Amino acid sequence: METAVTKTGAEDKTWGGGNKPLKVSYGKMMMWFFILSDALTFSGFLAAYGFSRFKFIDSWPIADEVFNHFPFLHGVDAPMYYVALMTFILIFSSVTMVLAVDAGHQMKQKKVIWYMFLTIIGGLIFVGSQAWEWKNFIKGEYGAIETRGGQILQFVDADGHRVALKDVAVLDSHKEREQHERKNGLWFQKEGTLPTYTIGEIKTGFEKRSDLLIRTQILNEKGEKTVLSREESWRRLQADAIGIVEGANLQHNEYGTPLFANFFFFITGFHGFHVFSGVVINIIIFINVILGTYERRKNYEMVEKVGLYWHFVDLVWVFVFTFFYLV
């Protein structure tokens, strides 16, 4: 705001602060350079993701198999539809934002209020969708076996369809292992949640169902996961299997290399945090618009500045969408 700047009386002189080569206000210029630095932060994350992916180029999880949920369609294989929908929601909220900026230029307060409201709603739907996406990712669907070398083994039937652990395991009613809680130890310690099944139960189940095969992380030349023969499957299971993985956290995930889940949590989480803070900032400006602050200021540039930030969030999502879900 110009009124906040102390006048020196030398504004018209080139070296007296009168020269404005970029012809933008201080706030808008700083928003642009903040966006530049933030873009570099995100690029750092995405480039690191690319590094890890190139490192494990022949064993990276296939996104279509991981993100294939759609609300109310249980058990339906719907790769990418939901993320595509999320992308549309975010692009659309970007459109309503730019319409709000446009209305601001024409000093139409009512229209600015309406469009900013739509933008905020779009942002909230997006954050909610991302939370749902995280929930599915963390919960997992089929479960997998972890080997000594940190590899993931998944079960498939003769047709190559995934089989969940619960359909493999034959429950052992004389299980000796019990969850250790704070109350039943000598020291007041507890352990992490035990997996639903034990390795023994899975092995028994695998032996009983002769149609089951094991699928490894390694991609074949067609870009599909390698399925082992029955004998080889049984050998891997006996020799290497040490644990059960259900869902995903930062150490293990049932989809493949741990780095995949780490980058998923980190990048979409950092982006989700940007969307969330964008919504908060939008709400603050929204309230200011309703109160008529910018009518009195005779200038809606503040809406334009938060608009820049909001579009940037959309811009980042376009790249996250490509590198996480498409490529």
Place this chain on the structure above:
Amino acid sequence: MAHDTAHHESNTAKIWKVFILLSVITIVEVILGIIKPAFLIETTVISMKLLNWIFIILTVWKAYYITWAFMHMEGETKGLRRSVVWTGIFLICYLIFILLTEGDYVYEVFKAGHKSWDF
């Protein structure tokens, strides 16, 4: 002040046009991602599938429209535009080049080295 409020005509028509364009690009991306045409996967250009190149080019195209039309970069002065866009593009290309080269090298070491990492 940056904006003379009296002389701003509405850009609504252009905004909707850009929205339609962005939507069409996204739909094309999703359709390609679902059907995955065989010849696009089998063709490799500069050690990457042609399909992935198409995705990346479409993404950069979308990014251009978001920055230029929605963020109104086209209306800024040359100085601001270049200091933001060129700085970003240069540093990002540099970083990606270095990290991907290194990642590919590590992959070769894992594959060809004496030690097995899948023990």
